[in-house]
Amino acid sequence: MVSEQPAQVPVRTPAQVLVASNRGPVSYTLRDDGALEAKRGGGGLVSGLSAIGSDADAVWVCAALGAGDREAVRRTGGRLDQADTGDQRVRMLGIAPDVYTDAYNGVANSTLWFVHHLLYQTPLEPAFGPEFRAQWASYETYNRAFAEALADEAADGAAVLIQDYHLALVPGMLRALRPDLRIGHFSHTPWAPVDYFRLLPDDIARQLLRGILGADRAAFLTRRWADAFTACCTELLGGTGNTRIGVHGLGADADFLRERAHRPDVDERLVSLREQIGGTDRKVIVRVDRTELSKNIVRGMRAYRQLLADHPEWREQVVHVAFAYPSRQDLAVYRDYTAEVQRVADEINAEFGTDGWLPVVLHVKDDFARSLAAYRLADVALVNPIRDGMNLVAKEIPLVAENGCALVLSREAGAYEELGEDALVVNPYDISATAAALHQALSMPPGERAERSKRLAAAATALPPQRWFLDQLEALRALPA
Template identity: 80%
Template sequence: MASTHGAQVLLASNRGPVSYELREDGSLHAKRGGGGLVSGLSAIGPDAGAVWVCAALSDADREAVRRGEGQQGVRMLDIPADVHADAYNGIANSVLWFVHHMLYQTPLEPVFDLEFRRQWASYEAYNRAFAEALAQEAAEGAAVMVQDYHLALAPGMLRELRPDLRIGHFSHTPWAPPEYFRMLPDDIAARLLRGMLGADRLGFLTRRWADAFTACCERFAGGLGETRIGVHGLGADADFLRRRAHEDDVDERIAGLREEIGAGRRAIVRVDRTELSKNIVRGLLAYRHLLEAHPEWRERVVHVAFAYPSRQDLAVYRDYTAEVQRVAEDINLRYGTPDWTPVVLHVKDDFARSLAAYRLADVALVNPIRDGMNLVAKEVPVVSDSGCALVLSREAGAYEELGEDAVGVNPYDVVGTAEALHAALTMPSEERAERTKRLAAAATALPPAQWFMDQLNALTH
């Protein structure tokens, strides 16, 4: 397939850098997104001829595509809504996410039946749409950087269409070990690995996830072939975070949080989406055990828990969000007093309030069951006002870089996590400040723009 355009650098991801809103008068309003990919791509400069290929995620996005109102350097794909839903919710988020995060309750799930096969066909169609668009947009020998588990098949499909391209793929999630990955039907597992191995180079957040992928290839695909593997531990954007954390709206949120916590009390903070892998319920149970086992903390500490709803179109996520709220209410009923609310739970997303919580946290609790990286663990030390002890799951990718100065926990061990919270709360302030400095340095070692450029350079040289 010959190029019709001529981009030298291309990025492909499900979510793009822009989304649209359809206003009452019928006009479309474009809203720019943020995040590591946006700042990473901007690092190559406007002269690079870069194109970002993404999916239209809403009716307004699809309308923008139909009207030809796209933004310069962005190609949004109008994939049929039902195909996108099957690929995104049916396969990517309900199968691949569950496999890589090892979340299945195996006595009952997964069930790979005819419905799964129907949705898998949509996942293939979705990946093919990306591969064809990339093939059309790319100049001869261009560099293409494909993102994440939504697009695991795209590298192989693109390789068939355009053998001249340099193709990279980056996994933002963990990779399942062979024993868990083989849960997938044999032909599907092979298809996923072949799709990934269509890339010249594959990137992972930690050595552990890279090694798991390599082990799967050796077991089920006869090895890596000519595909190279790289590890790029995405870091926090220190400049952006420090600047944003001291804007007026954050200062206002700090005042509000201090009022909710109460004078003289310590704060254990967590900030997460209500994602099944984030382990919020066990975190609350550990806090409950802390209050039971160490009654001296009653009325002296507050658990500030931000649990922002995620994927509420899936029933299992709605149920999980409801359980988070139920456990928080139970703790408040059991231990609360007229002057003290043990758990302050917020479920409405508010970035300024998250930053405010980062700044005033005495302890940050980050206890995922399994996490590709977990940027919250990296962001808190960067903006902490007076030092914050980090209680960190050893199953978070961030543990590889931050484990030495964090208080490590087994995410399933509620009693152990409660004791880790106690150790963090009683850590001397000087030690806490010193650890926070070292954590912040490790957390910002590879900021988003450098993270992106390192991969691009490795792919093109």
């Protein structure tokens, strides 16, 4: 816990390995008594960075996301207490709130996310005028703050792994400051095809590409996204220059998930979910998503409704357990989408529900233990995004499902590249075809379902988080000087 008094700046050594991402491995809440409470995060980067060992002189550079984080930066100078971070060295940047909001909400999440996920309603949007140009200036400022911090923290010849669309300009900026560094950039999202990427103003499209091409190596979750990036570089810049292009398909952490899924808190939620489902005889279709526009939750629910209309035999025999955890609720379009998810679920329950059967069990409060309980119960996993960089849920559910599960998977998910052969693949816009796939999945013989699930689990764990991170680091260090 960070004290109320400014801490002395600790003696530091330059870092040999650096990670940069918008969100760091810890966040802070400012309590009423003035104390700061630290909460550690998880995910692939946290697992990956732990793989290099505590003696590797590694530093994680991230942004302060809220008032608690900014207060922690004020008290520590941005170099966080390692007691809060799981003994990781973390440099948190106190970027001005208005600059951060413009960069994160205005550019990263309302523009770049929409471009890479093909989400614009093009008769009306986008429209790039003076307001966007002001937001873009903030995005440049935000990226420059990262580049300067990385340059300050890095030892001679250090390896720097920069994460995602929030920091697309950092590689080029850092290259100008520190040409001695080995710089990698990793995109966790899809990459837009050329014609869609060119919705961006020409100068900004080129600036984004040149920013990433400042890296020695640009990497992606699938070959499809890597090829799309290369095509954009070829069309707008004439090629990728000296930057190497790589692919690292992040996998699920099987050991962690299987152990975590059988802890007492998950067992408790399993009992509660079974009560909501109404016994052990009903089939269970599970989806677990954030209410991001790209996740296609509403069409998935409409496909389930179509299933019940087309196949009355499934009424009272199946329950759709849908977890739609709120995301980016500071943006109106996301709040509206979350409300639409709730409305469609209520509509299905009103149309088909009976005294003893609730067709849709919808939860909107984030609860990881409850998600794992649903994984264990799944007979069918529904993963139907409009477009997704990977989608780890598609990889996680087959690992945890107690009786094996059939996977209904969008061909637009990055996971399709690895899992498509053993999934029931759908066009995410085709509600009728998705309903038919759900029927096929529910009707699948237990032996076939178990065999498919076993193969899905093997493919899902091919590159677990620690190996995924180390592969990128080793590939970067192996490049010729």
